[in-house]
Amino acid sequence: MERQGRFKERLTGDTPAIGCWLHLFSPIAAEVVAQAGYDCVMIDLEHGPGGLMDAIVLMQAVQGCDCAPLLRVAANDPVRIKRALDTGIAGVMVPAVDSKAEAEAAVEACRYPPQGRRGMAPTIVRASGYGADWQGYVERAARDLLIICQIESAAAVRAAGEIAAVEGIDMLFLGPFDLSAALGYVGQPDHPEVQACIAETEQAAKAAGVLLGGISTPARSAEALFAAGYHLVLPDVDTVLLRDGARASVARLRAAVEVGPTDGAE
Numbered sequence: 001m002e003r004q005g006r007f008k009e010r011l012t013g014d015t016p017a018i019g020c021w022l023h024l025f026s027p028i029a030a031e032v033v034a035q036a037g038y039d040c041v042m043i044d045l046e047h048g049p050g051g052l053m054d055a056i057v058l059m060q061a062v063q064g065c066d067c068a069p070l071l072r073v074a075a076n077d078p079v080r081i082k083r084a085l086d087t088g089i090a091g092v093m094v095p096a097v098d099s100k101a102e103a104e105a106a107v108e109a110c111r112y113p114p115q116g117r118r119g120m121a122p123t124i125v126r127a128s129g130y131g132a133d134w135q136g137y138v139e140r141a142a143r144d145l146l147i148i149c150q151i152e153s154a155a156a157v158r159a160a161g162e163i164a165a166v167e168g169i170d171m172l173f174l175g176p177f178d179l180s181a182a183l184g185y186v187g188q189p190d191h192p193e194v195q196a197c198i199a200e201t202e203q204a205a206k207a208a209g210v211l212l213g214g215i216s217t218p219a220r221s222a223e224a225l226f227a228a229g230y231h232l233v234l235p236d237v238d239t240v241l242l243r244d245g246a247r248a249s250v251a252r253l254r255a256a257v258e259v260g261p262t263d264g265a266e
């Protein structure tokens with residue numbers, strides 16, 4: 001955890017980061033992604049097919065690289081959150097945080113008593129080196145953990161300022177596709193009304209002095225997000241990288257087959 005705490009330091013030091021979502025739950029794919037040079041990976045337990053044991057294997061696959069393991073839990077649930085934190089992640093993403101109360105609950109789930117309600121098992125969990133340095137881990141856990149709240153609804157946009165102001169919340173992360181669906185524009189993350197809500201959330205994050213994260217969209221590239229002041233952008237997904245690479249290769253090869261041999265070929 002001490003090593004992983006450097007990722008939060010990097011972001012709060014105004015050094016932006018790029019990351020890749022992990023949906024395949026393949027340790028080899030995770031290793032390839034980490035070796036490619038991404039600053040972090042986001043293991044997705046909300047939409048991905050894997051569980052915590054699978055997530056640990058992915059963390060082991062990337063730990064030899066300078067790539068921080070982050071994890072999105074399936075829900076804002078204290079049991080899910082504490083189990084995720086016990087694995088030793090550098091940051092936790094909590095989906096669909098719609099209010100100040102929900103943000104406070106997320107922070108409470110991430111912190112040991114008396115500041116929170118996280119269950120005390122630091123003497124045995126992976127996050128503390130299986131107890132080898134559990135006292136040190138308990139002391140620095142709140143400081144080093146990156147807590148990310150996803151803004152994905154109209155209610156969340158309206159409450160963005162209050163969510164960002166909750167002590168312990170480090171980042172607001174825009175979910176443009178869920179937000180567009182919630183606003184009635186399914187599959188249209190660049191619709192003017194959606195972008196207006198995104199801009200409102202961006203302003204709330206900046207006013208509160210918290211970090212800002214998001215996902216690029218067809219009309220708004222990762223470069224554009226960084227130019228707008230984002231600290232973390234997750235533009236890629238391992239599944240999509242494989243899908244698009246395979247489709248592009250097949251299309252190129254099919255075209256070559258249709259062209260046939262060149263003139264003069266035997």
